[in-house]
Amino acid sequence: MYRLKIVLIFLFAVFGLAACFVGGDGQYSIANSRAYEASLFRQNCAICHGPEGEGKTIDDGTVVPSLRHGDFKAVSEAQIYSQIADGGNGMTPFRTQLTEREMRLLVKLIREDLRKGK
Numbered sequence: 001m002y003r004l005k006i007v008l009i010f011l012f013a014v015f016g017l018a019a020c021f022v023g024g025d026g027q028y029s030i031a032n033s034r035a036y037e038a039s040l041f042r043q044n045c046a047i048c049h050g051p052e053g054e055g056k057t058i059d060d061g062t063v064v065p066s067l068r069h070g071d072f073k074a075v076s077e078a079q080i081y082s083q084i085a086d087g088g089n090g091m092t093p094f095r096t097q098l099t100e101r102e103m104r105l106l107v108k109l110i111r112e113d114l115r116k117g118k
């Protein structure tokens with residue numbers, strides 16, 4: 001009986017610790033990230049795509065898509081890059097506002113953090 005208790009305490013400790021590392025539901029959080037690309041997102045994209053890139057309807061009625069879920073229009077690196085650089089269909093172009101390096105970092109954020117495993 002005593003050994004069973006030890007084992008149970010040990011298991012709870014391990015799972016508790018694991019939960020801390022995964023952080024809630026395990027999703028990448030733009031709001032909590034200190035990465036430069038996350039701050040670029042907060043400054044340039046969150047106003048339309050929402051603070052976590054989950055999409056929303058903005059004041060003029062434009063439906064802005066989620067960058068995390070759903071059927072993506074822009075899938076490849078090149079497609080996402082040109083959507084950011086050229087905009088279109090209600091999105092402002094960022095070619096003159098961000099550097100090439102910054103746009104590439106945002107492509108990486110979308111593909112490797114927000115859409116990871118999709």
Ligand code: HEC
Nearest residue numbers: 044045048064065072073074080083088089090091092106
């Ligand atoms: C003025 C509002 C607005 C801003 C600001 C904005 N977007 Fe968008 N974005 C949109 C809309 C609207 C669409 C849908 C365009 C379409 O349907 O072709 C879109 C589409 C996209 C897509 C394609 C989504 C898909 O289906 O694959 C990506 C990627 C994207 N935006 C990234 C960004 C990034 C990164 C930023 C910041 C640098 C940004 N957007 C800023 C409105 C905005």
